[in-house]
Amino acid sequence: MFLLITYDVSTRDERAGARRLRRVARACTSFGIRVQKSVFEMQLGQKEWVDLKARLLQEIDATQDSLRVYFIDQTGKDKIEHYGVQVPINVVEDPLTL
Numbered sequence: 001m002f003l004l005i006t007y008d009v010s011t012r013d014e015r016a017g018a019r020r021l022r023r024v025a026r027a028c029t030s031f032g033i034r035v036q037k038s039v040f041e042m043q044l045g046q047k048e049w050v051d052l053k054a055r056l057l058q059e060i061d062a063t064q065d066s067l068r069v070y071f072i073d074q075t076g077k078d079k080i081e082h083y084g085v086q087v088p089i090n091v092v093e094d095p096l097t098l
Contacts, residue, residue: 010064
C-alpha cells in the first residue's frame with residue numbers, strides 16, 4: 001500500500017516535544033522518503049504498516065500531537081486515518097461551505 005504520512009508534534013514543552021519530534025521523524029525515515037519536513041511517502045506491506053503504526057502511536061502524545069495517514073489506493077478507494085488532537089475537516093467526505 002502507498003501511504004502519505006503527515007504529523008505535527010507540539011514542541012511547547014521544548015525538551016519532551018523535541019524528543020518526540022525526532023523519534024517520529026526517525027520512525028518515518030526508517031520506512032519511507034521525506035518529501036517535506038513533516039511529510040513522508042512510503043510503500044509498505046500490511047505487516048510493515050502495523051509495525052510503523054504501533055511505533056508512531058507509542059511516540060506521539062495524543063493530547064498534544066497530531067498524526068494523519070493518507071492511504072492512496074489506485075482503485076480510488078482512498079482512506080484517511082487521524083490520531084491525536086484537532087481532527088481536521090475530511091476533504092473527501094465532509095461538505096465544504098464557502
